[in-house]
Structure formats: C-alpha cells, structure tokens
Amino acid sequence: DIQMTQSPSSLSASVGDRVTITCRASQSISSYLNWYQQKPGKAPKLLIYAASSLQSGVPSRFSGSGSGTDFTLTISSLQPEDFATYYCQQSYSTLPTFGQGTKLEIK
Amino acid sequence: EVQLVETGGGLIQPGGSLRLSCAASGFTVSSNYMSWVRQAPGKGLEWVSVIYSGGSTYYADSVKGRFTISRDNSKNTLYLQMNSLRAEDTAVYYCARDESYWGQGTLVTVSS
Numbered sequence: 001d002i003q004m005t006q007s008p009s010s011l012s013a014s015v016g017d018r019v020t021i022t023c024r025a026s027q028s029i030s031s032y033l034n035w036y037q038q039k040p041g042k043a044p045k046l047l048i049y050a051a052s053s054l055q056s057g058v059p060s061r062f063s064g065s066g067s068g069t070d071f072t073l074t075i076s077s078l079q080p081e082d083f084a085t086y087y088c089q090q091s092y093s094t095l096p097t098f099g100q101g102t103k104l105e106i107k
Numbered sequence: 108e109v110q111l112v113e114t115g116g117g118l119i120q121p122g123g124s125l126r127l128s129c130a131a132s133g134f135t136v137s138s139n140y141m142s143w144v145r146q147a148p149g150k151g152l153e154w155v156s157v158i159y160s161g162g163s164t165y166y167a168d169s170v171k172g173r174f175t176i177s178r179d180n181s182k183n184t185l186y187l188q189m190n191s192l193r194a195e196d197t198a199v200y201y202c203a204r205d206e207s208y209w210g211q212g213t214l215v216t217v218s219s
Contacts, residue, residue: 001168034206036152043201043209044144044152055207087152091206095165096142098152 002026002090006099012107017078021102023071023088032092035064035073038101039084047086048073078104109133109208113200116213123192123217129185129202129210137180140205143187145198146212155200156187170196192217 003026013019023033031051036044046055048064051071061076075082083106088099115127127143143155156166156176164176175188185202192215199212 036206038152043212045209046206049206089152089154089206094163095157095167096154096206098154101151 001095002029002093002097004088004090004097004099006086006088006102008102009100010103010105012105013078014107015078015080019075019078019104021073021086021088021104023066023073023099025069025071025090025092028068029090029092031067032090033064033066033071034089034091035062036087036089037082037084038087044087080106109204111202111204111208111210113202113210113213116200116215118216118218119192120219121193121217124188124190125192125215127187127189127200127202127213127215129187131183131185131204134204135180136178136183136185136204141176141178141185142203143174143176143185144201144203144209145196145215146201147195147198150198153198158185189215194218 005024007022033051035048038044047058047062052064063074065072086102110132112130119125142157145153145155158164158176173191177186194217197217199214201212203209
C-alpha cells in the first residue's frame with residue numbers, strides 16, 4: 001500500500017496568513033494527488049485534483065503543486081471559512097489512500 | 108444535479124451484518140468509479156472499497172473478506188454488504204463518485 005504522510009498534523013494561523021501543508025508519498029505517484037477540505041459533520045470537499053488543478057467553484061486562493069513523492073497545498077490568504085481539516089489522497093493505486101489530515105485552527 | 112444519498116446505518120452487535128445503500132441521481136452508477144469511504148469518530152478518512160465502471164472491485168485490507176461492494180444498475184444504487192462487523196468498523200460511511208461527489212454519510216455503530 002502507498003502511505004501518505006502529511007505535515008504538520010495541526011496548524012494555528014490568522015486570517016490573511018499564507019499557509020502551506022505538505023504531503024509525502026511512500027513511493028512515486030506521479031501527479032495522482034488530490035486535496036480535500038473537511039468541516040465538522042460534513043463530507044470531504046475536493047479542492048485540488050491531479051496535484052495542481054483547481055476543482056470548479058473552489059476559490060483561487062487555494063493552489064497545489066508537486067509531483068513524484070512531494071506535494072504542497074497552499075492557501076494564499078486565509079479566510080474565516082478556511083479553518084477546517086485538510087487531507088491529501090493518492091489516486092495512483094487501485095485503492096486510494098489518505099494522509100492523516102492537517103487541522104487548521106484559528107490563532 | 109448529481110446526488111448521493113446513503114441509508115442503512117445503525118446500531119449493530121459485533122459479529123452482525125449490515126447493508127448500506129447509496130441511491131444515486133443525476134448520473135449512471137455503472138458508468139462511473141464509485142467508492143465507500145469511512146471515518147471513525149474523531150479520526151481521519153479511510154478508503155474502504157471501490158468499484159470501477161468495468162466491474163473490478165478492490166478493498167482495504169481491514170475489510171477484505173468481510174465487506175462486499177456491489178451495484179444494482181436497475182436501481183442506480185451502490186451497496187456495501189458488511190459482515191462479521193467489529194467495534195473498529197464503527198464510523199460514518201460515505202459513498203462517493205470519482206473524488207468529486209460525496210453523500211452526506213450514514214453512521215454505523217458496532218457495539219453490544
């Protein structure tokens with residue numbers, strides 16, 4: 001199985017901050033990497049697919065980059081509605097796997 | 108409009124069985140890559156099972172041999188048959204189309 005490791009596990013930031021979350025795969029996954037946002041009691045929401053493509057309707061302050069084993073999700077200027085948990089997920093193998101999540105909290 | 112509605116969750120004793128359903132509208136289940144993903148209380152996401160449009164199925168090691176994913180084309184519905192349930196199967200179970208569309212989830216609680 002492909003293991004996905006996110007860092008940090010939690011992060012405190014302020015509205016307007018630039019935030020970066022990293023995700024590392026245990027083997028190369030090319031660009032088969034997605035990012036999700038999840039708020040309490042809600043289903044995950046796809047933000048970024050194929051490492052760097054913005055899902056329709058997602059604000060442009062969200063961006064993704066990387067390929068191979070190392071990936072990043074960047075939020076350019078945090079908004080109040082962005083405080084949530086973020087997950088990376090590889091879709092390279094026949095059964096996808098998620099990172100453990102990064103909880104983004106208000107400082 | 109794409110919609111996914113999961114039903115079938117509830118409280119079940121260890122060793123019991125449960126079948127989850129995911130009724131789809133706005134698209135054809137059999138033409139898409141469909142998944143079940145779960146989330147234990149306070150924990151992260153775990154991809155449980157997938158079924159490809161061609162019919163191939165895959166399972167997480169944690170449920171292999173106990174869970175079966177299937178679909179009913181006439182009802183445009185995805186299923187997850189869960190047997191030999193364990194306490195660690197307690198979670199909210201989501202169905203998903205591709206990675207883009209998700210249901211609201213149904214809670215399965217395995218407890219005596």
